[in-house]
Amino acid sequence: MSTHHLIPSSFNLSQVVGELRRSREETHKIRHLGRVRELPSREALEEILADLFASLFPTHYGRADLTDESIDYFVGNVLSVALNKLSEQIRRGLYFSSNGNLEGEHRFDALAEKLTSQFAAQLPAIRALIVSDIRAAMSGDPAATSVSEILLCYPGVNAAIHYRIAHALYQLGAPLLARFISEIAHSRTGVDIHPGAQIGEGFFIDHGTGVVIGQTAILGKNIRLYQAVTLGAKRFPEDDEGNLIKGAERHPILEDDVVIYAGATVLGRITIGARSTIGGNVWLTKSVPPDSNISQAQTLGH
Incomplete structure (x- = not known):
């Protein structure tokens, strides 16, 4: 049984290592505060x-x-x-x-x-x-x-x-x-829940996979979500120089006892009123009052 040993010099390692250092330290430096931590x-x-x-x-x-x-x-x-x-x-x-x-x-x-x-x-x-x-x-x-x-x-x-x-x-x-x-x-x-989201007691995600809850979302008590629900942002506000404004309130508010079925997408700083039900695969970008029952057919009709 024979083994083959590659000669390191054949890889031009010294040149590659030097160029990677220049990338880290000069041309593409992204190190936090410029210091190794x-x-x-x-x-x-x-x-x-x-x-x-x-x-x-x-x-x-x-x-x-x-x-x-x-x-x-x-x-x-x-x-x-x-x-x-x-x-x-x-x-x-x-x-x-x-x-x-x-x-x-x-x-x-x-x-x-x-x-x-x-x-x-x-x-x-x-x-x-x-x-x-x-x-x-x-x-x-x-x-x-x-x-x-x-x-x-x-x-x-x-x-x-x-x-x-x-x-x-x-x-x-x-x-x-x-x-x-x-x-x-x-x-x-x-399930992708940003730790900044605020979620009240009695929270239940059934099945789980594909659920996304954004940083500034606010969920009341007894919220039930099904798989593939997104509580996301409709747009990302920018400052005068075109940079994204970090932490802006851009995700939905769900009042108590809201149920959102599989595949629904709820976007923007809108409010879903208490005890409302959002049907499967609904695309919702406008607030709805308490006790609403929103189906896909209703949203397609607008």
Whole structure:
């Protein structure tokens, strides 16, 4: 058995490496603030999420053999590990949400620890919201047979759990980490919820795949969405120089008890009134009053 060893010099590596350096440092420089920084780690965040899920629902995402005597010890242990890792990831993320002001860089360790402590204090409230989402799934889907089935088998609920965690971090001032978590959820479930969106209790996505919810969307209580629903922007406002205005309110507002069926696209800063139903494949860019029932035929008729 013979092996062939390629001679590195045949690749002109020194020239390629030099040209890549010039691209990084001069001609195509995109490095944040012009400095090398350690990025948050997707692998670490996935480990953190696994431990956070286990701390919120120990027997479903942690260990099935836990007892009344051991469960608190288990939760305390996984939370301690998760929060220590989270503090480090928040510290890394702070470099990318500092708006160019690194004068307080030496305080990032303390700030990360403070934000992590504030996040930990919110975990009971986060769990309460997730339980309301689970109950919404139980009451909203006739195929659901148990809480365990919902927690283990429903991608929409899995995406909602990721969102609740990400949204808390987003509000606390860790937007890059929050966005990272939303993308992990997106890759796992096919559901893309920006962590900046505001979503009330009792949120349920049935089937899940293809749902998109934009950054400035506001969803009230007891919202039910089906697969491939988009809550997006109709247009992107620009400033006087033609640059996109970041963070402008451009996504829909859904009042309480709205149901939107599969494939519907709702665009722009419009309001869907309470208790309204939006039918499948509807394209909607105008507000509708409470108790509306919008079908595809109605929108095609305008």
